[in-house]
Amino acid sequence: MLEWEAALLAQYDGFAEQYNQLVKQGGPTGPEAAFRYIETQLGRLADVRGLAICDVGCGQGELSLRLSRSGADVTGVDLSSEQLAIARGESDRVRWVLDDAMELGTLPDEAFDFVVSSVMLMDVSDHAKVFRASHRILKPGGAMIWVIMHPCFQSPFSHPLGDGSRKVLDYREQFWKSGGTGTIRSTLGAYHRPLAMYINDFMGAGFALGRVDELDRLDTSVDVLPAHFAAIGFKLPK
Numbered sequence: 652m653l654e655w656e657a658a659l660l661a662q663y664d665g666f667a668e669q670y671n672q673l674v675k676q677g678g679p680t681g682p683e684a685a686f687r688y689i690e691t692q693l694g695r696l697a698d699v700r701g702l703a704i705c706d707v708g709c710g711q712g713e714l715s716l717r718l719s720r721s722g723a724d725v726t727g728v729d730l731s732s733e734q735l736a737i738a739r740g741e742s743d744r745v746r747w748v749l750d751d752a753m754e755l756g757t758l759p760d761e762a763f764d765f766v767v768s769s770v771m772l773m774d775v776s777d778h779a780k781v782f783r784a785s786h787r788i789l790k791p792g793g794a795m796i797w798v799i800m801h802p803c804f805q806s807p808f809s810h811p812l813g814d815g816s817r818k819v820l821d822y823r824e825q826f827w828k829s830g831g832t833g834t835i836r837s838t839l840g841a842y843h844r845p846l847a848m849y850i851n852d853f854m855g856a857g858f859a860l861g862r863v864d865e866l867d868r869l870d871t872s873v874d875v876l877p878a879h880f881a882a883i884g885f886k887l888p889k
């Protein structure tokens with residue numbers, strides 16, 4: 652990781668409590684839809700009791716905790732020590748690890764049945780490296796499930812018109828920061844990438860694409876267009 656990237660990510664520490672509140676509220680602006688999708692799909696694919704799951708970019712740990720309560724053996728990885736401090740305060744049943752998702756250098760090869768990633772790929776400068784690192788730590792036959800903010804309908808370039816529709820003003824790959832001050836996105840920004848890039852790079856990392864989904868909005872008061880995009884891919888058995 653480049654020095655400026657590490658410095659930028661360290662700033663995520665400053666938002667640990669703000670993000671914790673967002674998750675705890677469980678409302679539509681938080682990651683609840685992503686959590687529900689990942690839990691549902693895991694349940695569809697396997698009985699997770701006793702299975703090894705790595706939650707990449709686990710944040711304050713809510714998803715890891717839920718999976719642990721389902722009986723899985725969970726490792727939560729994040730680069731923000733402040734977020735991990737909140738997670739550690741919640742449970743010692745999960746193994747909390749400070750590491751870079753683009754390397755996962757502290758985790759061994761072929762150790763996990765599942766890798767999950769909830770709304771974090773937009774935060775990393777190289778999502779393909781996360782896919783490759785995740786592929787490395789998966790057992791053959793294992794799967795990765797990831798969810799991102801939908802780059803068409805939940806992006807800085809997509810504006811609701813108030814009649815249930817949206818106008819998309821831009822779609823190119825780019826780094827953006829929202830206006831204002833003091834918020835996560837006005838401070839840290841995010842990477843906007845087209846869907847095709849995510850899917851092609853996922854397959855390029857070695858995953859056999861299992862399915863893709865566009866998740867229903869939890870809050871349909873403004874429009875009903877999907878707010879999240881999700882994909883599942885398998886590491887083929889040897």
Ligand SMILES: C[S@@+](CC[C@H](N)C(=O)[O-])C[C@H]1O[C@@H](n2cnc3c(N)ncnc32)[C@H](O)[C@@H]1O
Nearest residue numbers: 663682708709710729730731751752769771774
């Ligand atoms: C929007 S939060 C999502 C957290 C959690 N997955 C959730 O859904 O609530 C993005 C998280 O990714 C983490 N993150 C960003 N870049 C990372 C990297 N290179 N390695 C590990 N974690 C990273 C941030 O620290 C932050 O906790």
